[in-house]
Amino acid sequence: MKKLISLIINGNERSVEVEARTTLLDLVREQFGLTGAKLGCDIQVCGACTLLVDDKPVSACSMLALDADGCAIETVEGLSSKDKLHPLQEAFMEFGALQCGYCTSGFILTAKALLAECPQPTETQIRDYLAGNFCRCGCYQEIVQAVRNLASGVRSKE
Amino acid sequence: MIVLVIRVRSEASTITSDEHELQIMKNFDYLEPKTVAEACALLKQHGGEAKVFAGGAHLTILMKQGLLEPKTLVNIKKIPELKGIRFDADEGLTVGALVTHRELETSALVHEKFPVLCEAEREVANIRVRNMGTVGGNLASGEPLTDLAQIFIALDGKVKISGPNGQRTMAVEELFLDFYTTSLAEDEILTQVVLPPQPPRSGIDYIRFSSSSVVDKPAAGVAVRVSLNADATVGTARIVLGCVGATPVRARKAESLLTGKKITPELAQEAGTIAAQECTPTSDLRGSELYKRAIVKTLVRRAALKAHERALQN
Numbered sequence: 206m207k208k209l210i211s212l213i214i215n216g217n218e219r220s221v222e223v224e225a226r227t228t229l230l231d232l233v234r235e236q237f238g239l240t241g242a243k244l245g246c247d248i249q250v251c252g253a254c255t256l257l258v259d260d261k262p263v264s265a266c267s268m269l270a271l272d273a274d275g276c277a278i279e280t281v282e283g284l285s286s287k288d289k290l291h292p293l294q295e296a297f298m299e300f301g302a303l304q305c306g307y308c309t310s311g312f313i314l315t316a317k318a319l320l321a322e323c324p325q326p327t328e329t330q331i332r333d334y335l336a337g338n339f340c341r342c343g344c345y346q347e348i349v350q351a352v353r354n355l356a357s358g359v360r361s362k363e
Numbered sequence: 364m365i366v367l368v369i370r371v372r373s374e375a376s377t378i379t380s381d382e383h384e385l386q387i388m389k390n391f392d393y394l395e396p397k398t399v400a401e402a403c404a405l406l407k408q409h410g411g412e413a414k415v416f417a418g419g420a421h422l423t424i425l426m427k428q429g430l431l432e433p434k435t436l437v438n439i440k441k442i443p444e445l446k447g448i449r450f451d452a453d454e455g456l457t458v459g460a461l462v463t464h465r466e467l468e469t470s471a472l473v474h475e476k477f478p479v480l481c482e483a484e485r486e487v488a489n490i491r492v493r494n495m496g497t498v499g500g501n502l503a504s505g506e507p508l509t510d511l512a513q514i515f516i517a518l519d520g521k522v523k524i525s526g527p528n529g530q531r532t533m534a535v536e537e538l539f540l541d542f543y544t545t546s547l548a549e550d551e552i553l554t555q556v557v558l559p560p561q562p563p564r565s566g567i568d569y570i571r572f573s574s575s576s577v578v579d580k581p582a583a584g585v586a587v588r589v590s591l592n593a594d595a596t597v598g599t600a601r602i603v604l605g606c607v608g609a610t611p612v613r614a615r616k617a618e619s620l621l622t623g624k625k626i627t628p629e630l631a632q633e634a635g636t637i638a639a640q641e642c643t644p645t646s647d648l649r650g651s652e653l654y655k656r657a658i659v660k661t662l663v664r665r666a667a668l669k670a671h672e673r674a675l676q677n
Binding site: 206208224225226228247248249250252255258261262263264267268269271272315318333334336337338 | 387388389390391392393416419420423424426427436438440465485488489490491492494495577578
């Protein structure tokens with residue numbers, strides 16, 4: 206069974222036919238070629254497949270593409286514009302908050318959702334929100350520093 | 364009993380295409396009813412071959428692992444009557460089946476009426492599961508390693524259930540029959556959870572304990588609610604033990620011990636000792652049977668004291 210769905214991917218409206226069993230992760234990686242989000246544990250534990258659906262982080266490995274019909278999807282590819290990286294991407298680079306990069310897309314999107322919900326999180330709030338994303342290279346300190354620094358930067362500008 | 368084998372891939376980068384094949388679900392039909400009545404009719408029409416789909420947090424994992432292969436999914440997410448949280452002074456708090464864990468966690472209304480739920484939700488899985496998983500799905504899955512049921516039972520919560528022949532209401536406690544098995548019929552849908560207004564001088568506490576990562580499923584989760592008489596003796600006690608058996612279970616002997624008495628640290632300790640023998644934990648990666656009983660003993664003591672302290676303030 207195939208079904209036509211429409212969604213907004215990184216601001217662009219797309220219509221696509223999908224099989225019922227297609228996951229949102231398969232859809233963005235295989236059909237749209239957006240491979241920033243990775244398949245990791247496949248059971249919603251590791252966070253490598255995190256995408257923002259209507260601004261909320263979800264595990265794309267376990268969400269049906271059909272279920273995203275009519276939703277706005279944001280992937281890490283949508284964050285930068287031409288030569289300009291998103292401030293979170295800049296912060297991750299500045300603090301060395303990645304090594305292999307497998308988890309980075311998930312961390313950055315989750316951090317983006319956090320800062321949208323709560324522009325000035327405490328360190329505890331950052332740690333709680335990001336607790337469900339795993340970094341096997343162990344860059345947790347640097348990741349928290351990057352997010353904290355960016356958040357306090359936002360504060361100083363205001 | 365269904366034994367779930369959860370395969371965690373530690374080296375995702377080495378997955379071969381063959382292994383990936385194993386994780387692809389079998390195909391299925393996907394239906395989107397607009398009302399509960401329509402959904403129940405579809406479930407009835409498809410017999411046991413259709414499953415209710417809400418957030419998919421639980422179901423898609425089982426389908427990817429081949430543990431469930433429904434021919435049809437009935438997506439109830441677009442049914443407005445299953446959404447929302449509201450409070451009524453007589454009926455209490457009504458939580459629609461489609462309310463997500465995250466909505467419960469962040470609801471101002473829930474925070475005002477039953478703050479214990481917001482506290483508990485903060486520790487449920489991770490932000491993604493809380494965004495996707497629903498209260499109804501959490502209960503209807505019959506998953507024993509979870510949190511909400513214990514709290515609902517401790518609050519004497521009820522579930523409303525709709526089927527082709529109308530509605531019925533049952534205590535949350537009666538919903539669970541065995542591992543992943545509930546008393547919902549194949550063509551029934553859990554529509555609401557109702558938490559009645561609590562008597563005066565009531566207090567509740569829920570403590571979950573994870574033996575590995577904080578985002579892991581709990582090794583044990585204990586809810587204790589006490590409602591005190593005017594003389595501060597216990598009028599009603601609810602001690603609900605979760606994750607330590609096929610279903611959440613009330614520690615009735617420990618509840619009887621507390622009833623009619625004033626709670627002291629010694630009494631709470633004794634209740635913990637008794638409750639630890641009123642559950643049936645299995646030894647697994649989250650701890651041995653003995654270890655889990657020891658955890659239950661401690662959690663019951665702590666939760667009873669905290670619930671008592673809160674009851675004295677109310």
